Amino acid sequence: MANKIVAQKIGPCLWFGGNAEKAVQFYTGVFKNSKTGRVTHYGKSDDEHSLPEGTVLTMEFELDGQPFLALNAGPVFTFNEAVSFVVYCDDQKELDYYWEKLSAGGDEKSQICGWLKDQFGLSWQIVPRVLADLLAGPKADKVMAAVMKMKKLDIKALEAAAAK
DSSP states (O other), X not given: OOOOOOOOSSOOEEEESSOHHXXXXXXXXXXXXXXXXXXXXXXXOOOTTOOOTTSEEEEEEEETTEEEEEEEOOTTOOOOTTSEEEEEESSHHHHHHHHHXXXXXXXXXXXBTTEEEOTTSOEEEEEETHHHHHHHSTTHHHHHHHXXXXXXXXXXXXXXXHHO
16 A cells, blocks of 8 residues: 555645546656555446546545545546646746646646646646746836746846846
8 A cells, every 4th residue: 555645634626527546646757756645446336427437536646745636537627727736936947847847748738927837737837946036026017028938937037127
């Protein structure tokens, strides 16, 4: 049995349309400090909404210390941009890494202002840590104008906008 991941009092549960196991393997492969925890499976059921017996029902997993629960519940609900996960990056190399990994196979039309959708339809914001300081500075309007023109954020370009 996999290790139990002790969840915080509040944590996200992500509803997947039958591919939760694949998604968890993907995410734990992208984030270096990750692990999987308990896995539950569907039992025998006559419920029309259940997936076949033995199929993964839930998977606990952790990405860089943040616990998640993946629910394999069929295609009834899908992700949308109303909820996204922010990945704060220390430098352009780290930002480029997460952008490349998480955007692979995702919807390219959704890539704007540091936002992307991954191959499972989940929205992410790949953001340099310095952005909050730049947006709180005296040239915030210029920084925001630069952000609005970008897909993947470029730290040097954002700092240049703040220096104008």
